Amino acid sequence: MTDKILASLRQLNFIGAEQADTISHYERTRPFSLYYELRTLLSVGVTALSTGLGLLIYQHIDSIGHGVIVAAVALLAAAGFAVAYRLRQPFTWQAAQPAVAADYALLLGCLTLLTLVGYLQFQYTFFGTRYGLLVLVPTVVFFACAYRFDHRGVLSMAITGLAAWVGVAIAPLSAFTQNNYALPHLDAAAVGLGLGLAAVGLAAEHWNVKKHFGYTYLLLGSNLTLVAAGSALWRNSAEPGFLAPGLAVLLILGLSAALAWYARRTHSYLFLLLGVLYGYLALTYTFFQLADTGPGIFGALAILYFPLSLVGVVVFLLNLKKLLGIHEPQGL
Secondary structure, three states: OHHHHHHHHHHOOOOOHHHHHHHHHHHHHOOOOOHHHHHHHHHHHHHHHHHHHHHHHHHOHHHHOHHHHHHHHHHHHHHHHHHHHHOOOOOOOOOOOOOHHHHHHHHHHHHHHHHHHHHHHHHHOOOOOOHHHHHHHHHHHHHHHHHHHOOHHHHHHHHHHHHHHHHHHHOOOHHHHOOOOOOHHHHHHHHHHHHHHHHHHHHHHHHOOOHHHHHHHHHHHHHHHHHHHHHHHOOOOOOOOOOOHHHHHHHHHHHHHHHHHHHHHHOOHHHHHHHHHHHHHHHHHHHHHHHOOOOOHHHHHHHHHHHHHHHHHHHHHHOHHHHOOOOOOOOO
16 A cells, blocks of 8 residues: 555655655554554453453352452452552643553453442342442442543443433332333433533533543433434334434434534544434434325335435445545545
8 A cells, every 4th residue: 555655656756766765665664553452452351350250259159258259359449449549640631641551450440349339239238229329329430530530431431320320310110120111201311311411522622621531422422312312213102202203303313414514523434424324214214104104206216215225325435535524635
């Protein structure tokens, strides 16, 4: 690939033969970075360690003893937080550059804290029937750690915990004991929380307050809203729901357009794909609802819908960079 680019630059007389040889030699001999590969291995290692700890507790719970298990997990969590605190950087509202060891020590501490809280509740009913408090305590800790140590992974855990806490707080106990989640206020909570998270993300970017956290807030918030609205499209008409199908379609299309606008502004492939995917889902639902009403132009076009959609997907992929406003250099 580099040789082709250099050949194109030489044909355009942008560089000479000596410069092309120098660049080609540098590209062939420069060190190869293993940064992302090593971070991925560290993430997998921390997750595997936390998972293995849970399996160890489950398999040997009778022989180890509850007190020993609680003490060991608590010490491991405390060690993770202690290392992260010892290697901490000065707090800033901008992006920080924490040490790699601090990042993964904090992640280990948070994961083992979840194991500890869950075990205390399971074995000793530590929080009683206050399930909201069971979820809220680690969520508050995760939010505090995410902002203090500038950790987007822990922020994702905190947002997930917040969503779980909202669901637990507003749903009656029967929703969990009888597995009945078809509750209209759960739809309202999911949509409200999702839009709220997206608003926090936009505010973070606008006010430049942990601006890099905006991506996480927007991604999780928009997905939560779109999934909640999408589930309303396929709900049985006899089941209660906060969103009527027509309102859900309008919400999905509006949010999809907003995601496409944001993707073009930030040149984000992911947000553009999300907007197009959910928008296509809403348009497909609307089209076949109209086709089912009886014979007509929609019924006649139904057989052509998916072939035409496939053509649209190909055109979309071919023009993806143009849609994002990314212009390639001419002549390359």
